[in-house]
Amino acid sequence: MQGGGHALRAVGDLAGDRLLVAPTVADVVESLVQAWRQVRTELLVPLLRGAVVMCMVLSVIVLAEKVFLGVVSAVVKVLRRRPARLYRCNPVVVEDAEAGSASFPMVLVQIPMYNEKEVYQLSIGAACRLTWPADRLIVQVLDDSTDASVKELVRKECDRWSKKGINIKYETRKDRAGYKAGNLKEGMRHGYVQGCEFVAMFDADFQPTPDFLLNTVPFLVHNPRLALVQTRWEFVNANDCLLTRMQEMSMDYHFKVEQEAGSSLCNFFGYNGTAGVWRRQVIDESGGWEDRTTAEDMDLALRAGLLGWKFAYVGSIKVRSELPSTLKAYRSQQHRWSCGPALLFKKMFWEILASKKVSVWKKLYMAYDFFIARRIVSTFFTFFFFSLLLPTNVFFPEVQIPFWELILIPTTIILLHSFGTPRSIHLIILWFLFENVMALHRLKATLIGFFEAGRANEWIVTQKLGNVQKLKSIVRVTKSCRFKDR
Numbered sequence: 001m002q003g004g005g006h007a008l009r010a011v012g013d014l015a016g017d018r019l020l021v022a023p024t025v026a027d028v029v030e031s032l033v034q035a036w037r038q039v040r041t042e043l044l045v046p047l048l049r050g051a052v053v054m055c056m057v058l059s060v061i062v063l064a065e066k067v068f069l070g071v072v073s074a075v076v077k078v079l080r081r082r083p084a085r086l087y088r089c090n091p092v093v094v095e096d097a098e099a100g101s102a103s104f105p106m107v108l109v110q111i112p113m114y115n116e117k118e119v120y121q122l123s124i125g126a127a128c129r130l131t132w133p134a135d136r137l138i139v140q141v142l143d144d145s146t147d148a149s150v151k152e153l154v155r156k157e158c159d160r161w162s163k164k165g166i167n168i169k170y171e172t173r174k175d176r177a178g179y180k181a182g183n184l185k186e187g188m189r190h191g192y193v194q195g196c197e198f199v200a201m202f203d204a205d206f207q208p209t210p211d212f213l214l215n216t217v218p219f220l221v222h223n224p225r226l227a228l229v230q231t232r233w234e235f236v237n238a239n240d241c242l243l244t245r246m247q248e249m250s251m252d253y254h255f256k257v258e259q260e261a262g263s264s265l266c267n268f269f270g271y272n273g274t275a276g277v278w279r280r281q282v283i284d285e286s287g288g289w290e291d292r293t294t295a296e297d298m299d300l301a302l303r304a305g306l307l308g309w310k311f312a313y314v315g316s317i318k319v320r321s322e323l324p325s326t327l328k329a330y331r332s333q334q335h336r337w338s339c340g341p342a343l344l345f346k347k348m349f350w351e352i353l354a355s356k357k358v359s360v361w362k363k364l365y366m367a368y369d370f371f372i373a374r375r376i377v378s379t380f381f382t383f384f385f386f387s388l389l390l391p392t393n394v395f396f397p398e399v400q401i402p403f404w405e406l407i408l409i410p411t412t413i414i415l416l417h418s419f420g421t422p423r424s425i426h427l428i429i430l431w432f433l434f435e436n437v438m439a440l441h442r443l444k445a446t447l448i449g450f451f452e453a454g455r456a457n458e459w460i461v462t463q464k465l466g467n468v469q470k471l472k473s474i475v476r477v478t479k480s481c482r483f484k485d486r
Contacts, residue, residue, distance in 0.1 A: 040396075048399045051389055056402070058381040059409045065373040066416045072261040081264060083314045088222040091214065101133035105221060107213060108196035108280070112142040112183045114176070116204035117150045118466035119322070121157055126207040128161045128168065131214055138196060139168040142187045144176050178291030179459040180273075181299075185289040196280055203274040205322040205464040207236075215317050216277045227282040227309035228301065230259065231275045234318040237325060237465075244323045245424055246434045247330065251323075253420030255315060258374070263313035266362045268305045270341075270370070273297030275319040282309050292347065293449070294459055295340025302348055305366065308357040322464050331441060332460040338379065338442040342449030343456055345371040379446055383439035386410075 023031075075081075083089070094103045109127045113120060127139045141158055145151045151172065158170040173186050184201075187193070198220055202208060216229045232255045238248040262269030273296070283289075286303040289296055301311070324330040352367050390406075393399055410432075418428045449456050 045396060045399060048389075048392065048396050051384075052393075052399060052401055052405075055381065055385045055389055056405050058377055059385065059405055061373055062378050062381055063409050063413060065369060065378070066413055068369075069257050069261040070416050070419070072264055073257045076260055076264045082316070083219065083263070083312045084316075087219050087226065087312060089218040090222060092218055092221055101136050104133050104136045105197040105217065106136050106138070106195050107132060107198050107200060107217060107277075108193055109137065109139045109200045109202065110142060110184060110187055111140070111202050111204060112144065112180050112187070113154070113204040114144040114461045115147045115150050116145070116464065117147070117153065119205045119464045120150075120154050122207050122466060123202055123204045124154075124157050124161065124168075126209075127202060128164075128166045129210050130208065130212060131210045134165055134167065137167060137213075138192060139166060140187055140190075140193075141168065141170050142183045143170065143172050144179075144183050146176070178289075179294075181289040181291035181296035184296075185291070188283065188288060193280070198277055199280050199283065200277045201274055202319070203321070205466065206233075206274050207320040208275070209319075212317065212319065213277075216314065219312055219314070220277060220279055223310075223312075225308075225310050226312055227279050227304050228271060228311040229277045230263075230269065230272060230311065230313045231317040231319055232256075232259075232313075232315045233272070233275060233321050235323050236320050237322055240323075240325055242427075242430065243327060243330065244325060245427060246431050247323045249417065249421045249424050249427070249431050250435075253417050255313075256420045257416075259313045260315060262365070262370070263311060266359075266365050267310035267312070268362060268366065268370075269301070269311055269313060271297040271301035271311075275321070279309075282307075291457075293340040293343045294336045294457060295344050298341055299344055299348075302344065302352075302366070305362070306352065306355040306358055322466070324462050325465055326463065329463040333462045334438060334442055335445040335455070336459065338375075338445035339449035339456060339458075341371065341375050342446040343452060345375070346450055346452075376446065379439065379442050382436060383443045386436045387439060 092104055094100060109130065111123050111127055113123070116123075124139070124141060130137065139161070141154060143151055143154050145154065155170050158168050161168050169190070169192070171187055171190065173183070176182065178185060188199075193199075198217055200208075200213065200216070212231075216231065219229045220226055233251060235244070235248055235251070238244050259269045259272075282304050283300065285307060286300055288300075290299050290303075293299055305311070324333055349367065349371075352363055355363060358366075390401075393401060414428055414432050417431070418425045424431070445455075447453070
């Protein structure tokens with residue numbers, strides 16, 4: 001019995017020792033807290049402070065680019081440096097009565113389309129009503145439609161205008177290889193195109209006024225080094241809903257500031273793909289249309305610019321068009337507009353630097369301002385600073401963001417954007433929030449383009465609604481909340 005008692009006491013002492021050694025829940029929690037504090041102090045806080053410094057640099061880059069373009073645009077307006085004063089643009093006149101309309105250059109009007117049931121009549125009708133000698137004008141409808149009923153409607157519309165004396169060509173092809181770029185490239189291969197000196201282009205929802213050619217072609221006729229005349233877009237559905245108002249603000253800033261500044265600084269800007277007139281010789285010299293990216297318009301403009309050709313943006317000439325009225329259509333458009341330029345920059349960066357036909361200043365503008373600051377840094381900063389850094393900073397009060405970076409720079413950038421559309425200045429905060437929401441989508445598209453991921457060359461045609469106003473959901477929104485001017 002005594003031996004058994006000693007054994008029991010030994011076991012009890014051993015168990016007691018184990019209880020003393022085994023950590024309690026409080027000990028585990030305390031060790032985790034200590035580990036978290038160490039990781040927070042030695043890793044996360046320094047990383048966050050580094051991110052703040054990086055965003056400080058990026059914000060200054062974005063602000064400098066916006067201020068620079070804004071100042072240039074303001075100076076152009078104050079000094080009235082309009083294209084009409086910088087370039088000779090006297091109307092084309094009949095110098096020889098015997099020659100008659102032969103004094104006018106041959107002009108080709110291209111209208112690429114794809115299943116454009118709602119708007120095909122608008123664009124074709126507007127093109128056929130252009131004021132220009134009938135024997136010096138060719139309207140080319142490039143129909144890539146896959147819907148047989150739509151193709152038949154477009155063909156009949158072309159036949160209708162042909163019977164009225166308009167020289168209109170209805171062209172189709174076997175497949176949609178190359179999408180819009182492939183369609184335009186195929187259109188340029190027809191024999192009758194070789195006799196045309198200038199090429200005007202309109203997307204299916206664009207409606208130029210009858211005097212469009214009379215106002216644009218003279219710039220090219222009288223200025224042999226001018227390759228492109230780009231006009232401004234005007235939107236027929238800007239007041240339909242809040243989505244279209246937000247888009248109008250962004251597009252007005254693009255045309256009134258970015259395009260005008262580029263035209264004035266170095267006679268270069270990105271071609272908008274429509275509502276412009278090209279010198280056909282330049283299209284040929286630049287290698288024609290390329291389908292290597294979804295930014296075929298910017299691609300052509302960049303190659304032409306590197307050959308030393310000049311561009312002119314004429315903002316006083318406006319062409320009516322339509323903004324995407326649904327978020328799905330807008331997202332598809334923005335994916336294309338963000339992905340294409342990123343891939344194009346990757347493909348042409350070294351070509352820009354190696355070009356010998358343009359000045360160092362123009363190379364710097366193309367590489368840094370046109371691509372890096374405006375399309376890459378701006379997109380990354382908007383998403384990273386507002387969507388990641390600021391929310392994370394709430395949990396790290398020891399990391400301070402300077403007042404000027406947190407408030408002053410974003411406010412200045414927002415106000416600069418509002419100058420493009422003064423009538424919508426009361427919506428500027430909503431526009432700011434909307435742009436932050438879209439920043440993730442644009443950054444994703446930019447990365448897809450830069451790294452040539454699966455959707456790098458995805459092309460989804462932006463849905464147009466034309467006069468079918470509109471989808472029932474949009475009609476309900478429009479009736480319940482129509483945004484008027486202030």
